[in-house]
Amino acid sequence: MRFCNTEYDTQRVSISAKILEYLSKCGIRTHLIYTLNRREQLVESVEQCAVFVQIHSIASKNLQTKFGIKAGTILSHPLLEWYMNSKKLNNPLISSNHIIHFQWLTKNQIQNIVKTAQRIHDIVKALLQHIKLQLSSQILKFGFINNELVLIDEISPERCDFINENGFLESSNEVYEKFSNANWC
Numbered sequence: 001m002r003f004c005n006t007e008y009d010t011q012r013v014s015i016s017a018k019i020l021e022y023l024s025k026c027g028i029r030t031h032l033i034y035t036l037n038r039r040e041q042l043v044e045s046v047e048q049c050a051v052f053v054q055i056h057s058i059a060s061k062n063l064q065t066k067f068g069i070k071a072g073t074i075l076s077h078p079l080l081e082w083y084m085n086s087k088k089l090n091n092p093l094i095s096s097n098h099i100i101h102f103q104w105l106t107k108n109q110i111q112n113i114v115k116t117a118q119r120i121h122d123i124v125k126a127l128l129q130h131i132k133l134q135l136s137s138q139i140l141k142f143g144f145i146n147n148e149l150v151l152i153d154e155i156s157p158e159r160c161d162f163i164n165e166n167g168f169l170e171s172s173n174e175v176y177e178k179f180s181n182a183n184w185c
Contacts, residue, residue, distance in 0.1 A: 016154035046143030050104040058136040060161040136161040
């Protein structure tokens with residue numbers, strides 16, 4: 001996986017690698033083999049799912065825009081949304097019925113993704129608590145290697161929404177600053 005040539009990109013590589021390595025230690029299979037340098041990671045080749053998920057534990061601006069739920073509202077349990085992985089179609093929101101009907105995944109694969117996504121969300125939430133960031137929502141992409149579910153793509157501030165003690169962080173600069181000042185993983 002190659003990132004662009006900016007300081008944020010080198011921070012994204014570092015943050016994502018640390019989180020993916022931590023998840024691996026917690027028993028979550030990822031596509032990361034190792035970080036080559038400040039801008040590149042060596043990853044396993046995977047069969048990417050036609051869908052991805054966004055999981056929310058606190059209502060984000062995304063939920064506020066779509067459903068009128070006030071941003072910052074703590075949800076009674078994590079809410080998992082499915083999206084078709086298609087930039088051409090602007091990644092439309094879909095249901096599990098779409099996934100089964102179009103045979104993108106089996107019922108067992110859907111259940112496995114739901115269980116794994118919730119576990120990842122819980123692990124990352126706990127990991128970020130000590131740098132005073134609450135994970136509101138995150139996007140997770142999955143694939144398969146020899147029919148085994150694998151977490152793919154980065155986990156970084158670009159794929160997550162965060163809350164601090166003052167409310168939602170508007171600026172990715174604030175989020176990156178918290179990450180860069182943290183001694184974690």
